[in-house]
Amino acid sequence: MTETGGRRPGRAWIARLGPRGAVDLDRAASPRPIVEDAVARVGADPVRWVIELNSVVVRRIVGEVPDLGGSPAAVELLRRGNEATTLRALFTLVDGPAVAPPTDDAILEGIHEFVHRAVPLERVLHGVRIGHAATTEAFLRACAELVDPEAAVDEVTAISRELFSYVDDLSDTMIRAYLVEHEVWSTSAAAARADIVRSLLSDATATATDVGEASRALGYDLRRTHEAVVVWSDVPNGSSTLQAVATEALRARGATTTLVVPVASGRLWAWGTVPSDGTVTSDGTRRTGSWETIAEALARQRTQAAFGTPGGGVEGFRRSHREARRGERVERLRREAGRVPRHATAYADVAAIALLATDLDAAGDFVRRELGGLAARSASMEALRTTLYHYIGAERSLADVARRLHVARGTVTYRVKRAQEVLGHGLDDRRFALHTALALTEELGDAVLLPRDVNER
Template sequence: MATVQNSHIHLPPVAGRAGWITRLTPSPTWAGESVLFSESVARAEAVLDITACQWAAELATRNADHITDALPEFGGGKRAVEVLRLGIESLIVRVLFRLRDMDPEMIMTAEAAASIREMVRRGISYERILRALHMTQADLTDALYRDCRKVVPSVLLGEQMAFISAELFGFFDRFGHELAETYREERGAWERSGDVTRAEIARNLLEGDMTPGQMEERTGYRIAERHHVALILGSTAPIVHDRGEELTGQAHMILGSFGCTAQFMAPGGFGRLWAWGSVADSADLRLTRPPVGSEILLVAGSIGDGVQGFRSSHAEALATMRLATLREPVISDSLLYSEVEVPALMSQDLDALRRFVHRHLGALAEDSAYTAELRVSLLQYLNTERSLVHTAKRLHVARNTVTYRVRRAEAILGRPIGADHHALHTALIVSDLLGAVILEPNKSTR
């Protein structure tokens, strides 16, 4: 289980009830960033100083890891943990405000409210959220006690410890009341929207807790004797925003372009929309990579038949989304499972995927502009079934340039392209999708 580690503070003691709060610093190895909304970051840095904000961001990250280890329902991927951390970091910063200058503002922040809203839509109970809050309170108290001892003179330590204890007790007591009210409001809005019903129906059918006939009766969306394709759409914004209507509109348009004559949609949590479309004859479906709007990521499974096809196409879309969100940063894109099937299956183990890429690309896996040019050229060369002419057209370069790049790539690989080209092709697709996440750092910048 993850634990909250000590911050490293090497500063002279300071006088005053809470002046030392601004001298908190993160550990020397911390290289993360805040996930707060930009306006909140600006205000926090103005009140607390940048290093104290970094301390809060590091503590929030470690506490989020602690919570997801103990309460796995808060996890489920990078975006899920970001949403959890968003609420935690905002609470820690608000506590530091209070310790610094007795900030009188409302305790419930925009970030905390957004985090609670997403948890409601995920089906996380109030009791589990309250337990996570108690873990945050405990980790924050321990961290403040440790760092207070490092900067406060011994004659003032008792006063400061009592001050921290009283302020944290008062803060979390008030926040607990606001949490209960916010949870009730968000749960009520969620239930009134009808989204919760569609989400529960989709999950029940996927998990085998509902028959196709029951779903058809409740939604009018036919499962039996239909061919289905599943989509997942999500926002690529660093933090989830409520874009349900926009995602729904995109899904309607895309499923229509595929040729689907029936559609069903349900919220998937954390700024995600699950969608299915179907036809009576699979020959009527035309799956192509559609254009998507700004800050939208779309993935699609392959065509499946009946209830098993409804489930398998969704599982394929989930695997493709997992692959797409490994990228840093996550970008607007559309991906079909059929185009990335092997990388999507392999992405469940990122370390194994990284070893696969390095094994088959060798020195060509270095993250540099030169090797990137060679990889792109080689990928297009294999995509066009080794056609120099078609590759040159796609890259908008001369045919001789393609020939040179292919030969240079072979020299770096130490083998001809034809040797195990299927694995090579897959490694190139993965490196093109994930970039620095999967490649070796450039030697010149190490």
């Protein structure tokens, strides 16, 4: 059988590719013009198939090579690049490599990102191999399902050979792009600053001479008191925008000088020198923003930030940064649980949850053991948990809980009684453990209500 339009014979089955679920073209990671061109080339259903497959493959890549993630924006960049490679693979199978479009900018953009984040080339290539294996598996499975049995063996062999050749060429292109970008980046001032900061964070034996030299190189006095912040955005935001947001937030916290280090697409680390007593700096600068005003400013830029507590010297520089990253982790877990995002997170406000969630498996075991039937994932049990959590926190004030939850006092009374029935014991039995377990469920939801293996399916 020969197809029209100069296409390869025997590839009519590709036009019958389609997603297993409902997939809208708007879910594509690629820009609309690229999606429209792809639809014109192969049809809408095969493109939807690629979009669905890409989500699965990217999850597998990030799961096996976490360095290739790093932030929601970095994952989105990876999603865009992998979708571009999968579409090119599809075009190659349909029209041949000579007709497929050149390497997409999204692929090379991802390479630049990995170089700037100091992701080793071998990790990048490991991710390529994982993606190739998963994508090839999907193509071969579809081929076996859609091609006549008598032709399937030859077609599977041809598909395997062509995809291997395609990925081999793609890997060569990515290696060359990585090495070129690495050579340029390694001689830049930004790379030097990032290397110094990473060294400071990992080396607890830095001498006074080392600290002095690092301070001069960074243009930032490491002997002062520091407040660290991690700033991130899930939407495409230029690095300059995030840097401005971080600087503004730290200035509002009273910082007189700042140090900003981009670490991933849509994510950066920053520090500010702040007064040791938290009030007035040596030059008379005062804190100019409450947490509410800082959160409002972050929300306007569609960004989030997690702040550490101030600390002196290099050790305070490190500790405040560790706290900011723990606060960021709590906020990411809250997001996965469907909680309303907090645009500004102070570590002091989430320290207990951050420490309790250090080992999520153990935290989940603790929650399910303490709550028993109350840990069930249903709307009714969630209402009981929330009410009981606030009831214990409000020292059993029905009026306070009713006002906070916008329900009648009688509703609070009923829920508390029902919760105790489900628990099988009164509130004075293991009160601290009970309230702790409830706090974890309020903040982290399914991350502690479901066993980890179920949560990651």
